[in-house]
Every structure is written in structure tokens, then in C-alpha cells.
Amino acid sequence: MILQKNKSAYFHFEIIKEYEVGIMLIGSEVKSCRNKHIQIKGAFIRIKDGEMFLKNTHISRYSYDQNPEYEEDRERxxxxxxxxxxxITSKMKSDSLAIIPLSFYTKGPYIKVKIALARGKKKYDKRESIKKRDLNRKLAVHI
Structure with missing residues (x-):
């Protein structure tokens, strides 16, 4: 079941390759994720000391959580x-790509993140994708 999707990533980036990865969460974060209290718009992934960290992701505090020191925007x-x-790092460096999260979803009892190697779109590419989207909508209405 998809918990949150990064819709703006598909508009701002050209997706090259997708990967499914796990994420290290604390118990109250898992419950908050299952309640769909996640915001991943503008999130990105950094590589530090051979490990990957998800940054700029907001997971709201679980309503029954008693921990006063909980950080909603911590890196995970x-x-x-x-x-x-x-x-992934070799492809990222050789082709000057970014690593972005596309969606949070559940797979059995686990929370998974779909990440992607992506290249940023230029302004004219974005305009072209808007034209294609509008054309597809018009064709769908006529059919």
C-alpha cells in the first residue's frame, strides 16, 4: 500500500533507474507513517561515509508518542x-545524477522507500511535459 508519493519528483526530474530500499525508523515513526503523516516533497538523499541518509523528510509526531525530544525532520x-x-554512487558521479525518494509504501510489516537515480529537467523539458499532459487530457475527454 502506497503511503506517500513524491509527485513533484516526476515533474522536476527524468527518472533513470529505480531502487527499493528499507528505512531505519523508530517505533512511533512507523505508526505515524502507517497513518500517512509523511511529507517527502523536496526530500533528497545524501551519501556520507559509505551510507545513505534521507534528508528533508517530515514525519509528523505520532499522536500517542510520549517522547518530548522527537525530531520530525531528522535524517534517516x-x-x-x-x-x-x-x-549507485558510481553512476551518480559519472553521469552527474541526483538520488531522490519517489514514494513510501508498505511491504508486509516493513516500510520501504522507492528511490531513483534522476537527472534534473530543463525548463523546456518541463514545458514539453505540460503540453503532453494537456494533450492527453483533451484526447481523453473527446474519447
Whole structure:
């Protein structure tokens, strides 16, 4: 079940390759995620000391959480194999790509994140995608 989707990522970036990764959360964050209290617009992924961290993601405080020191915007570690991290970083550096989160979803009892290697679109590419979207809407209305 999809918990949150980063719709603006599909508009601002050209998606090259997608990956499914785990995320390290505390218990109250998992419950908050299952209640769909997540905001990932503007989120990005940094690589630090051979590990991947999700930054600028807002997971609201769970309503029954008693922890007064909870940080809603803290960086969260992504769970990947070392080989996957090396493969992603080499592609990222060689092709000047960004790593962005596309969606949060559940897979069994786990919360997963779909991340992507992406290239930022230019302004004319964005205008072209808007034209295509409008044309598809007009065609759908006529049919």
C-alpha cells in the first residue's frame, strides 16, 4: 500500500533507474507513517561515509508518542547493501545524477522507500511535459 508519493519528483526530474530500499525508523515513526503523516516533497538523499541518509523528510509526531525530544525532520538512514551503494554512487558521479525518494509504501510489516537515480529537467523539458499532459487530457475527454 502506497503511503506517500513524491509527485513533484516526476515533474522536476527524468527518472533513470529505480531502487527499493528499507528505512531505519523508530517505533512511533512507523505508526505515524502507517497513518500517512509523511511529507517527502523536496526530500533528497545524501551519501556520507559509505551510507545513505534521507534528508528533508517530515514525519509528523505520532499522536500517542510520549517522547518530548522527537525530531520530525531528522535524517534517516536507508538500508542497502554496500555493493548497491557503491553501484549507485558510481553512476551518480559519472553521469552527474541526483538520488531522490519517489514514494513510501508498505511491504508486509516493513516500510520501504522507492528511490531513483534522476537527472534534473530543463525548463523546456518541463514545458514539453505540460503540453503532453494537456494533450492527453483533451484526447481523453473527446474519447
Amino acid at each position: 538512514k536507508l538500508l542497502l547493501n554496500k555493493n548497491e551503494i557503491l553501484r
